[in-house]
Amino acid sequence: MSQSPGPGRERQSQIYRDGVVGDRPAAPTHAAGLEEAAESAMSRRAWAYVAGGAGEGRTMRNNREAFDRWAIVPRMLTGAADRDLSRTVLGTRLPAPFALAPVGAGQLVHRDADLVTARAAAATGIPYVFTNQGGTPLEETAAAMGATPHWMQLYWSTDEGLVDSLIGRAEAAGAKALVVTLDTTVLGWRPQDLDLGSLPFARGQGIGQYTSDEHFMGLVDERVAAAAKGEPAERPKVIPSAIRSLLSIARHHPGRLRDNLRTPRPRAAVETFLETYSNPRLSWDHIATLRDRTTLPVVLKGILHPDDARRALDLGVDGIVVSNHGGRQVDSSIASLDALVRVRDAVGPDATVLMDSGIRTGADVFVALALGADAVLLGRPYMYGMAVAGQRGVEEVIANVVAELDLTMALAGVADLASITRDVLVER
Template identity: 55%
Template structure:
């Protein structure tokens, strides 16, 4: 099915961390928790994924939790993502020396200490004021690459500065303005991103019933659009809109890149961003024009393979396509010269009754045949889930909602705790199943449960 040392990994960057054998991150994690438990302390961030979600729900507003936790339609895709994991069982092989274990792997020539990455999650200010900055620092402390969201709460340059030297990529939502797309990509390259991840499955906004019932979309409140308001091309578009819509008798408004970005920031701070508070905050032409411009350009249903090819003239960085769920599209991704396939249904947020990513992963991996890395997300909740995904053909596994929940519960330490717990369970699953390296995981490591 899948060569765990695929062709794309033949090169290695000299600035990558050196992998080393481990006697168990799981032992360290368990020891720290149990030692603290002697004095009656319990983890601030729940270890159990279900309890973690409940703790986040208590910490978040109704609107914030609905946005972060919700899915499309009746949320059957979310449920199907989880059921897909339930169909597989780890098949242990004891009486093997597993005293030293190695979680390291390679991505695009860079050695990583584990096969875990953080999926791009937008509007993290809903969970915590430090949002993307806290996520970047926590990821860096674990050596886990973070994919900076296109719908971030802080500009990419600030996230990069928060974790200098850390591995990072940038998620591009292909907007209706190619000039804006190019500007975002060039900024990502300039701030040290090692790849561009183009999200393909949000060219139309999914039918998200929780948000619809609340009448809540954070972007209309000026949240999660910091990559745009900090961009010179977007600022010019806002300037043009504000000038065109200003009443003739109104005094001229001097719009500059700095005041456009500042205007939306001022509109968000210290005001209740619903009802009358929202109307008051958006009365100024600056934030109102920024929100309206964003809603106009955010995505385009006209994106095709032919138009996507333009990205090659904007950057020399590797380009990974995210939102691939059909083997034919995976094969074309390789044929068109892109550098990675990211199997994702957007965590069940875009299409109700979509195919579960884990179900299509083996066929996608077989079509790709080790020519480019395969990443998978959607439904991943634990280290055991990561092990199953690796065994079915993934090279890396992306974690999403759980780290957002950790952020909501405890900020940066919450994200770090979630990463640690997932890696600790992966480590112990590896050892208890009779393996000493993630490269050993394959179809023979699993058994069908049904």
């Protein structure tokens, strides 16, 4: 009986076979080349939003430098010819130990970014955490996933009725877990966006979960009605940039463009979103209410301090994501990988701990697992793949990460994920 070569060798072989007839990968297989190709393919606004970080970018550098401080120590002749990359996390089976992270305002990169991501996830079997800041209603994105599992991100609104509505929709659409993002109660200082005066949500991009929500649109109608009874609203200046923004708002609002240009609802929806989408007063008391508001496993994303990790688990939260939001919120924040080590030591081996921020390659996934992550979330790289080659680009990025992880395990002498422990690393 012939042995399976594993996803790493299969991916390599496919690329080399295609190369014989002159067909090369659509998405570069090395992280730096992928990033360069994506920058060339994206608009300035898209690149600023997706690739940009907080302040001087120190947290983004911290994330990468943390990975550079660890080295893998391969072991020989261990018989790791057959490898198992699968893992079950909170009842969700992962064919490889990662899922696609929620990335907001993907419409900057592709008009149907959420659907493109969902279709790529379904084609590869990799679960996807739907973004709360998507352009496509979660029900449509769930349909595109087919049988592949998905989780749902939640930004905690200032309107509690909207929180319940979004949770209910996530449950009805078959989400397997609820991922509450904690670290964006206000937006961080993001110079790349600020220098362009660019906030996608203000142009109607990335608010599709809201404009498809009955409760939210009720708030919008209340706003429109109140405005009609009050003083006439100040008309925006008729300049090209203002016209482009109004067209963008109308184009991304449900319904026909012509109709949307004749009604105040699209602009009112944007204004309502900007006022309600995230709650600066979010507290542990809010989190404690979730056990009575959903039957889904609850995961808190944005944990960096061991005491916060302990408190989350004491409240009955099912899992945590160690994350600094890809370096987009606090400049000079601790690297997620460094925080992961401290958090895992604090909560012990049995707690469910995921990690994101700084993950670019299969080797990065290996290191994160060795330092205590049960799985990781992959963010920017798949968006870069989308920018370069649409759905095919996302699929290739996923396949490349899986392949490199598989080959790293083979060459390090590790046959399964449970064997990826700190003993396989040394600190430089």
